[in-house]
Amino acid sequence: MFRTTRRVRRVAVTTLVASSFALGGAAFLAPTAGAAVPAASCTVTPGPTGSVVITGEGFTAPRKLNDGESTQPLNVDANGNFRETRFQKNVNYTVLAVNEDQNFIFVNCKVLAKPSPDSPTSKPNKPPQNSQADFRQGFKDGFGVGRPAALKSCDGRPQADKSQQHSDSYWKGWNQGVGAAFRQACKG
Structure with a gap:
C-alpha cells in the first residue's frame, strides 16, 4: 500500500512539472500581455505559372x-x-x-485553394470561345428579340447590338434565331 501511494504521488508530481513546462513554452511563444501586437499571418496562393505566391503581414523584421x-x-x-x-x-x-525576443516565433503559412476556372474572378474579360453552347445561347437571344419585332411588323428585322462582347458563334446563332422568329411569325 505504501508503494502504491508513493507511485501515485510521483505520477502527480511528474504531471504537474510537465504541464508547467508546457505552459511556460506556450507563454514564451505568445506576445507579452501588455503589448497590443497585431496577429501575423502568412498565406500560400497557387500562381498562374505553376508557382506559389507566399504573402505575409504583421511581421517584424528580420524573418x-x-x-x-x-x-x-x-x-x-x-x-x-x-x-x-x-x-x-x-x-x-x-x-x-x-531574434528570440520577436513576437510570433514561428507562423505556419495557410495554403489557399487554387481558384476554379469557373469563378468570376478568374475569367478574363474576353469574348467566350466559339462553341455550340455560344451558338445556342445566341439563337435563343436572337429568337427572343426577333419574335416581338416580327409580331409588330414583318418588314424590318432588328439589328444586333455588337457593343456587347460575344463570340462569332454567338452572333451567327443570334442572326439565325432572329431569322427563325421572322419565318415563324410572318408565314404567308
Missing part, C-alpha cells in the same frame, strides 16, 4: 522562410509585409523569427 528543407531570409517591408514567389508547391511553409 526567414522555411520550406522543410531550407531556410532563406525574407524581405519584410516597414509595414510588416512580404511577398515571395516559389516553385515548390507541395511544401509546408513556415515564417521563422531570427
